[in-house]
Amino acid sequence: MNAAHRKRVEGWAPVIAAAAMLLVWQLVCSAFTIPDYIFPSPWTITLAMQEFFGPIMEAAWKTFWVTMVGFALSIVVGVMLGFLIGSSRMMYAALYPLLVAFNAVPKAAIVPILIVWFGIGVGPGILTAFLISFFPITVNIATGLATLEPELEDVLRVLGAKRWDVLVKVGLPRSMPYFYGSLKIAITLAFVGTVLAEMTAGDSGIGYLMQTAGSQQRMPLAFAGLVVIGVMAMVMYELFSAVEKHTTGWAHRGSQGE
Numbered sequence: 221m222n223a224a225h226r227k228r229v230e231g232w233a234p235v236i237a238a239a240a241m242l243l244v245w246q247l248v249c250s251a252f253t254i255p256d257y258i259f260p261s262p263w264t265i266t267l268a269m270q271e272f273f274g275p276i277m278e279a280a281w282k283t284f285w286v287t288m289v290g291f292a293l294s295i296v297v298g299v300m301l302g303f304l305i306g307s308s309r310m311m312y313a314a315l316y317p318l319l320v321a322f323n324a325v326p327k328a329a330i331v332p333i334l335i336v337w338f339g340i341g342v343g344p345g346i347l348t349a350f351l352i353s354f355f356p357i358t359v360n361i362a363t364g365l366a367t368l369e370p371e372l373e374d375v376l377r378v379l380g381a382k383r384w385d386v387l388v389k390v391g392l393p394r395s396m397p398y399f400y401g402s403l404k405i406a407i408t409l410a411f412v413g414t415v416l417a418e419m420t421a422g423d424s425g426i427g428y429l430m431q432t433a434g435s436q437q438r439m440p441l442a443f444a445g446l447v448v449i450g451v452m453a454m455v456m457y458e459l460f461s462a463v464e465k466h467t468t469g470w471a472h473r474g475s476q477g478e
Contacts, residue, residue, distance in 0.1 A: 348414065
């Protein structure tokens with residue numbers, strides 16, 4: 221199998237896998253006559269998406285922009301904090317354990333506190349998306365800087381480079397593959413955070429729609445919300461993957477000749 225043919229097969233592999241999963245799902249629901257209010261079939265979910273297309277798209281747009289605001293905050297704070305931690309051994313030793321401890325706190329436990337502070341609305345959604353997604357960015361930036369080879373740094377110092385020059389001109393570019401890897405993880409977590417907040421403290425959005433549909437036992441509509449969230453997260457993931465390939469091709473040169 222040549223490289224071009226293999227790439228075409230790999231391109232169709234996700235579509236084939238998704239189609240097979242949906243087919244099996246539909247057959248199971250039909251064979252066992254599972255009620256829609258317990259576990260809807262793909263067909264009934266599709267019908268629900270058609271029937272409530274307008275409200276679903278309105279809720280999806282609300283969830284999307286709230287997630288993007290929280291995600292943008294996580295990038296800014298994550299990069300700055302990661303640079304601070306990765307550029308200093310003392311900061312790494314002092315702050316990294318605190319970040320790990322904070323990340324271990326269930327974000328569902330933080331949402332009620334955010335409701336008290338910011339009330340019902342977009343505030344808790346933005347902050348939850350931020351709090352749940354900045355940690356991977358911080359850790360990966362810090363790791364990329366902290367694992368800079370000592371030999372390389374020594375050579376640059378001998379050539380007259382200062383510590384700042386080493387970090388900015390070598391450390392940060394070297395951290396870019398780590399950075400893009402963290403973005404692909406963080407964006408999916410950001411959607412999780414937004415939906416979690418909307419289900420608890422929201423008055424609109426996909427999370428609120430799913431909560432309302434679930435309380436009314438309209439499972440096809442609730443599952444339609446899940447599908448929309450999955451699609452939005454997948455699109456953003458693929459977007460960052462494409463940007464990564466075009467900006468950090470040097471980091472993937474081992475796969476270019478395959």
